[in-house]
Amino acid sequence: MAGRQKQYDEQQALDRAIDVFWEKGYEHASSRDLQAAMGIGKGSFYLAFKDGKQELFLKSMERFFVLHPRPLLDALRTSAAPLDIIRQYYYALADAQGPFHRFGCYYANTLTQTEDECLKTAARHYIRQVADAFTLALLRAPNAAASLARLAPELWPVYFTTLWTGLNATRLLEHDPARLRQLIDFQLRLFE
């Protein structure tokens, strides 16, 4: 392996790109915006990401999953009270001020903001991961039987997803976080 060595940390640069993509959305984040935030120039940018912005965004979605949903999913796997963890996650989305999800859901935004089928497919994948994990966690909860009697389990993922993506839009309408939290509490009562 010969050649000059990179003057930037790839992962750090990816994290900075996430900041820009999250705030502005895929389409509105220009390659120049991204390069500035990542602290690199065009040359390095198109060397590291040969397919440009799209490739960077795909990698940023993977990285985002490691940073945010994965720790949650890991916690869910071992928790005795998964519902409380899930509730806090929904709260974070409803709470526009919070440090997480200040700009909404990274993946749901992608789903509604771009027409790129490749990116939408990836976003779908990550959202499904979370919804399926929620379903599995609550199926293992002590009071699962009661919940099952109310709603068939194959509808649980679509139930979570609709609530999640709904909140992602409704938070732009209803600015009172308390009311959104009340709605979340009501919807999650299904699993109590």
Place this chain on the structure above:
Amino acid sequence: MAGRQKQYDEQQALDRAIDVFWEKGYEHASSRDLQAAMGIGKGSFYLAFKDGKQELFLKSMERFFVLHPRPLLDALRTSAAPLDIIRQYYYALADAQGPFHRFGCYYANTLTQTEDECLKTAARHYIRQVADAFTLALLRAPNAAASLARLAPELWPVYFTTLWTGLNATRLLEHDPARLRQLIDFQLRLFE
């Protein structure tokens, strides 16, 4: 009133603009796209809509409301079974194939796809109109008391909105309309 007379029908042109905006979204509908669909040139376009694309879209949102939500709201005001009407409206959004809402919700799309505060404020306004009308209609329904006991009425608009905007995104994930209809049925059981 002197001067040459218009060679196109303003309302027809507006309807064509809606087609383009609905399919492509505000940002992705270029002024040239719109002019072509409306059958007019730059000159007529910027004479009729001095503030350009933004003004056209604002007017298209008003026109859209007259075309689609208003008839629904009128029907709700007099119906003895408002829940059935509401259910069909949700079905139409879930059913990606249907003639209406083939490209999702005109207003919810605006809310998540653009950063223009002026347009978002207008979109919020129209969505609220519908959610409030749903609430009023169901409060007048014969079995309103039972529904009230389950969920406080001030949460009804946010309940409708979250389901609506949620479906608007979930339809991009879950392509089986039957499953979405099952979810709608379950959510609307609150008002039975």
Place this chain on the structure above:
DNA sequence: AACATAGTGTAGCGCATGCTACAAAATAAA
């Protein structure tokens, strides 16, 4: 007929976009 007014068609400006081309610089292997 003369004039003012409203609508139409065309040329093109200034800007931002994603991306390529390519020379210069740095590093490891020979």
Place this chain on the structure above:
DNA sequence: TTTATTTTGTAGCATGCGCTACACTATGTT
């Protein structure tokens, strides 16, 4: 030291964007 390889910085292309400028045409008023 030479060579091959990798990274970096800069110049700039082609395209599409929203929009303006302006001459031209059609119409109503005087």
